[in-house]
Amino acid sequence: MTGTVPGLPDGMRRVLAVVAHPDDESFGLGGLLALLSDRGVPTAVLCFTHGEASTLHGRPGDLHTVRAGELARAAQELGVKRVELAGHPDGGLVDVPLPPLAAEVARLIGEQCPSHLLVFDSGGVTGHRDHQRATHAAQFAARRAGVAVVGWTLPLHVADRLNAEFGTSFTGPDPAECHVVAPVPRGRQCRAIACHASQSSDNPVLWRRLELLGDRE
Template structure:
Protein backbone atom coordinates (compact mmCIF):
# COMPACT_ATOMS: atom_id res chain seq x y z
CA UNK A 1 0.00 0.00 0.00
CA UNK A 2 1.45 3.37 -1.04
CA UNK A 3 2.06 6.22 1.41
CA UNK A 4 -0.79 8.31 -0.04
CA UNK A 5 -3.21 5.41 0.29
CA UNK A 6 -2.10 4.76 3.86
CA UNK A 7 -2.58 8.42 4.75
CA UNK A 8 -6.06 8.39 3.19
CA UNK A 9 -6.94 5.23 5.09
CA UNK A 10 -5.79 6.71 8.41
CA UNK A 11 -7.68 9.94 7.79
CA UNK A 12 -10.76 7.90 6.93
CA UNK A 13 -10.44 5.90 10.14
CA UNK A 14 -10.17 9.02 12.29
CA UNK A 15 -13.17 10.61 10.59
CA UNK A 16 -15.18 7.40 10.91
CA UNK A 17 -14.37 7.20 14.61
CA UNK A 18 -15.43 10.81 15.19
CA UNK A 19 -18.69 10.14 13.33
CA UNK A 20 -19.47 7.02 15.36
CA UNK A 21 -22.47 7.38 17.69
CA UNK A 22 -20.69 5.38 20.41
CA UNK A 23 -19.15 6.86 23.55
CA UNK A 24 -15.72 8.48 23.83
CA UNK A 25 -13.33 8.43 26.80
CA UNK A 26 -10.88 11.34 26.98
CA UNK A 27 -7.80 10.76 29.15
CA UNK A 28 -6.01 13.87 30.45
CA UNK A 29 -3.62 14.89 33.19
CA UNK A 30 -4.96 18.19 34.56
CA UNK A 31 -8.20 20.12 34.96
CA UNK A 32 -8.26 22.47 31.94
CA UNK A 33 -6.64 19.98 29.54
CA UNK A 34 -10.15 19.02 28.47
CA UNK A 35 -10.88 22.67 27.60
CA UNK A 36 -7.54 24.26 26.67
CA UNK A 37 -6.48 21.32 24.51
CA UNK A 38 -9.42 19.09 23.61
CA UNK A 39 -12.22 21.60 24.10
CA UNK A 40 -13.23 22.23 20.50
CA UNK A 41 -13.10 18.53 19.66
CA UNK A 42 -15.13 17.54 22.73
CA UNK A 43 -17.68 20.24 21.95
CA UNK A 44 -18.05 18.95 18.39
CA UNK A 45 -18.54 15.40 19.62
CA UNK A 46 -21.05 16.34 22.31
CA UNK A 47 -23.01 18.55 19.92
CA UNK A 48 -23.35 15.54 17.61
CA UNK A 49 -24.84 13.51 20.46
CA UNK A 50 -21.75 11.49 21.36
CA UNK A 51 -21.54 10.67 25.09
CA UNK A 52 -18.19 12.00 26.32
CA UNK A 53 -16.47 10.98 29.55
CA UNK A 54 -13.32 12.73 30.80
CA UNK A 55 -10.83 11.00 33.08
CA UNK A 56 -8.41 13.45 34.72
CA UNK A 57 -5.53 12.11 36.80
CA UNK A 58 -4.62 15.16 38.93
CA UNK A 59 -6.22 18.22 40.49
CA UNK A 60 -3.60 20.56 39.04
CA UNK A 61 -2.56 21.89 42.43
CA UNK A 62 1.06 22.51 41.38
CA UNK A 63 0.25 25.04 38.66
CA UNK A 64 2.30 28.24 38.63
CA UNK A 65 -0.90 30.10 37.72
CA UNK A 66 -3.57 30.88 40.28
CA UNK A 67 -1.13 30.40 43.13
CA UNK A 68 -2.93 32.99 45.24
CA UNK A 69 -5.75 30.49 45.74
CA UNK A 70 -5.76 28.94 49.22
CA UNK A 71 -6.54 25.46 47.87
CA UNK A 72 -5.78 25.49 44.16
CA UNK A 73 -6.62 21.81 43.75
CA UNK A 74 -10.14 22.35 45.08
CA UNK A 75 -10.59 25.46 42.95
CA UNK A 76 -9.51 23.66 39.80
CA UNK A 77 -11.79 20.71 40.55
CA UNK A 78 -14.78 23.06 40.59
CA UNK A 79 -13.55 24.77 37.42
CA UNK A 80 -13.38 21.38 35.72
CA UNK A 81 -16.99 20.57 36.62
CA UNK A 82 -18.23 23.90 35.30
CA UNK A 83 -16.21 23.74 32.09
CA UNK A 84 -17.28 20.16 31.40
CA UNK A 85 -20.93 21.21 31.64
CA UNK A 86 -20.31 23.98 29.10
CA UNK A 87 -18.70 21.50 26.70
CA UNK A 88 -21.54 19.02 27.06
CA UNK A 89 -19.38 16.37 28.71
CA UNK A 90 -21.53 13.57 30.09
CA UNK A 91 -19.29 12.63 33.03
CA UNK A 92 -15.99 13.62 34.59
CA UNK A 93 -13.86 11.44 36.83
CA UNK A 94 -11.21 13.35 38.76
CA UNK A 95 -8.47 11.42 40.53
CA UNK A 96 -6.03 12.72 43.11
CA UNK A 97 -2.55 11.85 41.88
CA UNK A 98 0.14 14.46 42.61
CA UNK A 99 0.33 17.16 39.97
CA UNK A 100 3.70 17.14 38.24
CA UNK A 101 4.63 13.64 39.39
CA UNK A 102 2.61 11.27 37.20
CA UNK A 103 5.81 9.95 35.62
CA UNK A 104 6.66 8.33 38.96
CA UNK A 105 3.30 6.59 39.30
CA UNK A 106 3.13 3.00 38.07
CA UNK A 107 1.93 2.89 34.49
CA UNK A 108 -0.05 -0.24 35.28
CA UNK A 109 -1.82 1.63 38.08
CA UNK A 110 -2.75 4.56 35.86
CA UNK A 111 -3.78 2.28 33.02
CA UNK A 112 -5.93 0.36 35.48
CA UNK A 113 -8.06 3.44 36.06
CA UNK A 114 -8.49 3.93 32.32
CA UNK A 115 -9.34 0.27 31.86
CA UNK A 116 -11.91 0.23 34.67
CA UNK A 117 -13.66 3.33 33.39
CA UNK A 118 -13.56 2.04 29.82
CA UNK A 119 -15.30 -1.12 31.00
CA UNK A 120 -18.14 1.08 32.31
CA UNK A 121 -18.28 3.57 29.46
CA UNK A 122 -17.57 1.13 26.62
CA UNK A 123 -16.00 3.81 24.41
CA UNK A 124 -15.55 3.44 20.69
CA UNK A 125 -12.10 4.99 21.12
CA UNK A 126 -9.89 6.88 23.54
CA UNK A 127 -8.98 10.53 23.03
CA UNK A 128 -5.72 11.91 24.43
CA UNK A 129 -2.88 14.34 23.84
CA UNK A 130 -0.15 13.41 21.36
CA UNK A 131 2.54 11.16 22.95
CA UNK A 132 4.95 14.10 23.27
CA UNK A 133 2.35 15.83 25.41
CA UNK A 134 2.10 18.80 22.99
CA UNK A 135 3.51 21.09 25.70
CA UNK A 136 6.29 18.63 26.65
CA UNK A 137 4.73 18.36 30.11
CA UNK A 138 5.65 14.95 31.63
CA UNK A 139 2.15 14.57 33.08
CA UNK A 140 0.59 14.96 29.63
CA UNK A 141 2.93 12.34 28.24
CA UNK A 142 2.20 9.93 31.09
CA UNK A 143 -1.57 10.29 30.71
CA UNK A 144 -1.26 9.38 27.03
CA UNK A 145 1.03 6.49 27.92
CA UNK A 146 -1.72 5.13 30.14
CA UNK A 147 -4.28 5.44 27.35
CA UNK A 148 -1.98 3.69 24.89
CA UNK A 149 -1.24 0.90 27.37
CA UNK A 150 -4.96 0.18 27.67
CA UNK A 151 -5.42 0.39 23.92
CA UNK A 152 -2.71 -2.19 23.38
CA UNK A 153 -4.46 -4.61 25.73
CA UNK A 154 -8.02 -3.95 24.63
CA UNK A 155 -7.55 -3.16 20.91
CA UNK A 156 -9.26 0.21 21.42
CA UNK A 157 -8.23 2.86 18.90
CA UNK A 158 -6.61 6.03 20.27
CA UNK A 159 -6.97 9.44 18.64
CA UNK A 160 -4.36 12.03 19.64
CA UNK A 161 -4.70 15.81 19.65
CA UNK A 162 -1.66 17.59 18.24
CA UNK A 163 -0.46 20.96 17.00
CA UNK A 164 0.88 21.64 13.52
CA UNK A 165 4.65 22.04 13.68
CA UNK A 166 4.36 25.51 12.15
CA UNK A 167 2.09 26.69 14.97
CA UNK A 168 4.27 25.10 17.68
CA UNK A 169 7.40 26.69 16.20
CA UNK A 170 5.73 30.11 16.02
CA UNK A 171 4.62 29.94 19.65
CA UNK A 172 8.02 28.74 20.81
CA UNK A 173 9.65 31.68 19.03
CA UNK A 174 7.23 34.15 20.59
CA UNK A 175 7.03 32.75 24.13
CA UNK A 176 10.22 30.71 24.62
CA UNK A 177 8.14 27.57 25.22
CA UNK A 178 8.89 23.93 24.36
CA UNK A 179 5.76 22.99 22.44
CA UNK A 180 6.11 20.02 20.12
CA UNK A 181 4.15 19.98 16.89
CA UNK A 182 3.56 17.46 14.13
CA UNK A 183 4.67 17.72 10.53
CA UNK A 184 1.86 17.81 7.96
CA UNK A 185 2.66 14.27 6.81
CA UNK A 186 1.91 12.79 10.26
CA UNK A 187 -1.30 14.75 10.91
CA UNK A 188 -4.07 12.37 9.91
CA UNK A 189 -7.04 14.74 10.03
CA UNK A 190 -7.53 18.50 10.04
CA UNK A 191 -10.90 19.01 11.67
CA UNK A 192 -13.11 22.10 11.25
CA UNK A 193 -14.30 23.27 14.67
CA UNK A 194 -16.15 26.05 16.41
CA UNK A 195 -14.31 27.86 19.22
CA UNK A 196 -17.41 29.40 20.84
CA UNK A 197 -18.08 26.86 23.57
CA UNK A 198 -14.40 26.05 23.94
CA UNK A 199 -13.72 29.70 24.78
CA UNK A 200 -16.63 29.67 27.24
CA UNK A 201 -15.19 26.53 28.87
CA UNK A 202 -11.74 28.11 29.00
CA UNK A 203 -13.22 31.10 30.82
CA UNK A 204 -14.55 28.68 33.47
CA UNK A 205 -10.92 27.83 34.30
CA UNK A 206 -10.42 31.33 35.59
CA UNK A 207 -7.41 30.47 37.74
CA UNK A 208 -5.51 29.26 34.69
CA UNK A 209 -6.82 31.34 31.79
CA UNK A 210 -6.94 34.89 33.13
CA UNK A 211 -3.22 35.50 32.64
CA UNK A 212 -2.40 33.07 29.85
CA UNK A 213 -1.43 34.86 26.63
CA UNK A 214 0.13 31.70 25.19
CA UNK A 215 -3.23 29.91 25.25
CA UNK A 216 -5.10 32.69 23.51
CA UNK A 217 -2.36 33.18 20.92
CA UNK A 218 -2.48 29.44 20.13
CA UNK A 219 -6.21 29.57 19.52
CA UNK A 220 -5.76 32.59 17.26
CA UNK A 221 -3.09 30.81 15.21
CA UNK A 222 -5.16 27.64 14.89
CA UNK A 223 -8.27 29.50 13.78
CA UNK A 224 -11.20 27.18 13.19
CA UNK A 225 -9.27 23.93 12.82
CA UNK A 226 -7.85 21.25 15.10
CA UNK A 227 -5.40 18.53 14.18
CA UNK A 228 -5.62 14.86 15.05
CA UNK A 229 -3.47 11.76 14.75
CA UNK A 230 -4.39 8.10 14.86
CA UNK A 231 -2.09 6.88 17.63
CA UNK A 232 -3.50 3.35 17.64
CA UNK A 233 -5.49 2.26 14.59
CA UNK A 234 -8.85 0.65 14.60
CA UNK A 235 -8.42 -3.09 14.12
CA UNK A 236 -10.32 -3.92 10.98
CA UNK A 237 -11.60 -7.44 10.21
CA UNK A 238 -9.39 -9.41 7.83
CA UNK A 239 -10.42 -9.63 4.18
CA UNK A 240 -13.07 -12.25 3.44
CA UNK A 241 -10.60 -14.54 1.65
CA UNK A 242 -8.44 -14.67 4.81
CA UNK A 243 -11.26 -15.68 7.16
CA UNK A 244 -11.65 -19.32 8.01
Protein backbone atom coordinates in the same frame (compact mmCIF):
# COMPACT_ATOMS: atom_id res chain seq x y z
CA MET B 1 -28.34 10.74 16.63
CA THR B 2 -24.59 10.64 16.11
CA GLY B 3 -23.02 12.06 12.98
CA THR B 4 -19.72 11.66 11.17
CA VAL B 5 -17.15 14.25 12.22
CA PRO B 6 -14.97 15.29 9.24
CA GLY B 7 -11.30 14.68 9.98
CA LEU B 8 -11.98 12.22 12.78
CA PRO B 9 -12.26 8.44 12.33
CA ASP B 10 -15.58 6.96 11.33
CA GLY B 11 -17.39 5.07 14.03
CA MET B 12 -16.68 7.42 16.92
CA ARG B 13 -19.83 6.51 18.80
CA ARG B 14 -18.57 7.08 22.37
CA VAL B 15 -15.34 8.77 23.52
CA LEU B 16 -13.28 8.73 26.71
CA ALA B 17 -10.73 11.54 27.03
CA VAL B 18 -7.73 10.84 29.28
CA VAL B 19 -5.79 13.88 30.52
CA ALA B 20 -3.36 14.87 33.24
CA HIS B 21 -4.71 18.17 34.57
CA PRO B 22 -7.96 20.09 34.94
CA ASP B 23 -8.03 22.46 31.94
CA ASP B 24 -6.38 19.95 29.55
CA GLU B 25 -9.89 18.92 28.51
CA SER B 26 -10.69 22.56 27.64
CA PHE B 27 -7.42 24.26 26.67
CA GLY B 28 -6.34 21.30 24.54
CA LEU B 29 -9.21 18.96 23.71
CA GLY B 30 -12.07 21.43 24.15
CA GLY B 31 -12.70 22.11 20.48
CA LEU B 32 -12.93 18.39 19.71
CA LEU B 33 -15.02 17.53 22.77
CA ALA B 34 -17.47 20.32 21.97
CA LEU B 35 -17.68 19.18 18.35
CA LEU B 36 -18.31 15.58 19.38
CA SER B 37 -21.04 16.74 21.75
CA ASP B 38 -22.61 18.79 18.98
CA ARG B 39 -22.70 15.66 16.82
CA GLY B 40 -24.39 13.64 19.55
CA VAL B 41 -21.34 11.58 20.52
CA PRO B 42 -21.31 10.92 24.31
CA THR B 43 -18.03 11.86 25.96
CA ALA B 44 -16.38 11.28 29.33
CA VAL B 45 -13.16 12.62 30.87
CA LEU B 46 -10.65 10.95 33.19
CA CYS B 47 -8.27 13.48 34.74
CA PHE B 48 -5.37 12.10 36.77
CA THR B 49 -4.45 15.11 38.96
CA HIS B 50 -6.05 18.17 40.56
CA GLY B 51 -3.44 20.47 39.01
CA GLU B 52 -2.45 21.77 42.43
CA ALA B 53 1.18 22.47 41.45
CA SER B 54 0.34 25.09 38.83
CA THR B 55 2.24 28.37 39.00
CA LEU B 56 -0.85 30.21 37.69
CA HIS B 57 -3.28 31.33 40.36
CA GLY B 58 -5.88 33.67 38.89
CA ARG B 59 -8.44 32.99 41.63
CA PRO B 60 -8.14 32.91 45.42
CA GLY B 61 -8.30 29.60 47.24
CA ASP B 62 -6.55 26.25 47.38
CA LEU B 63 -5.89 25.09 43.81
CA HIS B 64 -6.62 21.45 44.71
CA THR B 65 -10.22 22.44 45.43
CA VAL B 66 -10.57 25.37 43.05
CA ARG B 67 -9.48 23.45 40.00
CA ALA B 68 -11.80 20.52 40.73
CA GLY B 69 -14.75 22.91 40.60
CA GLU B 70 -13.45 24.53 37.44
CA LEU B 71 -13.18 21.14 35.76
CA ALA B 72 -16.76 20.25 36.64
CA ARG B 73 -18.10 23.53 35.24
CA ALA B 74 -16.00 23.34 32.08
CA ALA B 75 -17.06 19.77 31.40
CA GLN B 76 -20.69 20.80 31.63
CA GLU B 77 -20.03 23.59 29.11
CA LEU B 78 -18.44 21.07 26.72
CA GLY B 79 -21.32 18.63 27.05
CA VAL B 80 -19.18 15.97 28.74
CA LYS B 81 -21.43 13.33 30.30
CA ARG B 82 -19.10 12.07 33.02
CA VAL B 83 -15.96 13.37 34.74
CA GLU B 84 -13.70 11.32 36.98
CA LEU B 85 -10.97 13.22 38.85
CA ALA B 86 -8.21 11.12 40.43
CA GLY B 87 -5.83 12.31 43.13
CA HIS B 88 -2.37 11.63 41.75
CA PRO B 89 0.36 14.23 42.38
CA ASP B 90 0.50 17.10 39.94
CA GLY B 91 3.98 17.25 38.45
CA GLY B 92 4.72 13.74 39.70
CA LEU B 93 2.55 11.60 37.47
CA VAL B 94 5.63 10.11 35.83
CA ASP B 95 6.57 8.65 39.22
CA VAL B 96 3.32 6.69 39.46
CA PRO B 97 3.79 3.17 38.03
CA LEU B 98 2.17 2.78 34.64
CA PRO B 99 0.07 -0.34 35.37
CA PRO B 100 -2.06 1.29 38.13
CA LEU B 101 -2.69 4.33 35.93
CA ALA B 102 -3.64 2.10 33.02
CA ALA B 103 -5.92 0.11 35.34
CA GLU B 104 -7.89 3.30 36.06
CA VAL B 105 -8.31 3.84 32.34
CA ALA B 106 -9.26 0.19 31.85
CA ARG B 107 -11.93 0.43 34.54
CA LEU B 108 -13.57 3.35 32.77
CA ILE B 109 -13.26 1.59 29.43
CA GLY B 110 -15.21 -1.26 30.99
CA GLU B 111 -17.85 1.07 32.42
CA GLN B 112 -18.18 3.51 29.49
CA CYS B 113 -17.53 1.17 26.55
CA PRO B 114 -15.90 3.87 24.41
CA SER B 115 -15.20 3.28 20.76
CA HIS B 116 -12.18 5.61 21.02
CA LEU B 117 -9.90 7.24 23.58
CA LEU B 118 -8.96 10.88 23.02
CA VAL B 119 -5.55 11.97 24.34
CA PHE B 120 -2.68 14.42 23.87
CA ASP B 121 -0.17 13.06 21.36
CA SER B 122 2.64 10.90 22.70
CA GLY B 123 5.01 13.87 23.05
CA GLY B 124 2.53 15.60 25.34
CA VAL B 125 2.12 18.61 22.98
CA THR B 126 3.62 21.04 25.52
CA GLY B 127 6.46 18.72 26.51
CA HIS B 128 4.96 18.28 29.99
CA ARG B 129 5.87 14.88 31.42
CA ASP B 130 2.46 14.55 33.10
CA HIS B 131 0.82 14.86 29.68
CA GLN B 132 3.10 12.18 28.30
CA ARG B 133 2.39 9.84 31.23
CA ALA B 134 -1.38 10.23 30.90
CA THR B 135 -1.19 9.38 27.21
CA HIS B 136 1.07 6.38 27.79
CA ALA B 137 -1.36 5.04 30.40
CA ALA B 138 -4.25 5.44 27.97
CA GLN B 139 -2.34 3.71 25.18
CA PHE B 140 -1.38 0.84 27.51
CA ALA B 141 -5.01 0.27 28.50
CA ALA B 142 -6.31 0.74 24.97
CA ARG B 143 -4.00 -1.93 23.55
CA ARG B 144 -5.26 -4.46 26.06
CA ALA B 145 -8.90 -3.52 25.50
CA GLY B 146 -8.69 -3.25 21.73
CA VAL B 147 -9.89 0.36 21.73
CA ALA B 148 -8.68 2.89 19.16
CA VAL B 149 -6.77 5.99 20.31
CA VAL B 150 -6.98 9.45 18.74
CA GLY B 151 -4.17 11.88 19.57
CA TRP B 152 -4.59 15.66 19.60
CA THR B 153 -1.52 17.51 18.36
CA LEU B 154 -0.27 20.84 17.03
CA PRO B 155 1.13 21.18 13.52
CA LEU B 156 4.85 21.87 13.56
CA HIS B 157 4.61 25.43 12.25
CA VAL B 158 2.26 26.40 15.10
CA ALA B 159 4.49 24.75 17.69
CA ASP B 160 7.56 26.48 16.26
CA ARG B 161 5.84 29.87 16.20
CA LEU B 162 4.78 29.59 19.84
CA ASN B 163 8.24 28.48 20.90
CA ALA B 164 9.85 31.39 19.06
CA GLU B 165 7.46 33.96 20.55
CA PHE B 166 7.22 32.65 24.12
CA GLY B 167 10.20 30.37 24.71
CA THR B 168 7.89 27.40 25.23
CA SER B 169 8.52 23.72 24.46
CA PHE B 170 5.63 22.77 22.19
CA THR B 171 6.14 19.82 19.89
CA GLY B 172 4.25 18.76 16.80
CA PRO B 173 4.50 16.81 13.55
CA ASP B 174 4.67 18.01 9.97
CA PRO B 175 1.18 19.15 8.89
CA ALA B 176 1.18 16.49 6.19
CA GLU B 177 1.06 13.89 8.97
CA CYS B 178 -1.99 15.46 10.65
CA HIS B 179 -5.68 14.95 10.02
CA VAL B 180 -7.38 18.35 10.12
CA VAL B 181 -10.71 18.73 11.88
CA ALA B 182 -12.60 21.88 10.92
CA PRO B 183 -14.54 23.84 11.81
CA VAL B 184 -14.50 23.30 15.57
CA PRO B 185 -16.85 25.28 17.86
CA ARG B 186 -14.36 27.71 19.38
CA GLY B 187 -17.15 29.64 21.09
CA ARG B 188 -18.05 26.68 23.28
CA GLN B 189 -14.41 25.91 23.88
CA CYS B 190 -13.75 29.49 24.97
CA ARG B 191 -16.66 29.36 27.40
CA ALA B 192 -15.19 26.18 28.87
CA ILE B 193 -11.78 27.85 29.06
CA ALA B 194 -13.35 30.75 30.94
CA CYS B 195 -14.52 28.27 33.59
CA HIS B 196 -10.83 27.70 34.38
CA ALA B 197 -10.32 31.25 35.59
CA SER B 198 -7.42 30.26 37.84
CA GLN B 199 -5.43 29.25 34.77
CA SER B 200 -6.83 31.25 31.84
CA SER B 201 -7.09 34.82 33.15
CA ASP B 202 -3.41 35.56 32.44
CA ASN B 203 -2.37 33.03 29.81
CA PRO B 204 -1.20 34.72 26.59
CA VAL B 205 0.28 31.48 25.21
CA LEU B 206 -3.15 29.84 25.23
CA TRP B 207 -4.87 32.67 23.39
CA ARG B 208 -2.07 32.97 20.84
CA ARG B 209 -2.28 29.24 20.11
CA LEU B 210 -6.00 29.47 19.47
CA GLU B 211 -5.42 32.50 17.26
CA LEU B 212 -2.85 30.62 15.17
CA LEU B 213 -5.11 27.57 14.82
CA GLY B 214 -8.25 29.49 13.88
CA ASP B 215 -11.17 27.09 13.59
CA ARG B 216 -8.97 24.08 12.82
CA GLU B 217 -7.64 21.29 15.02
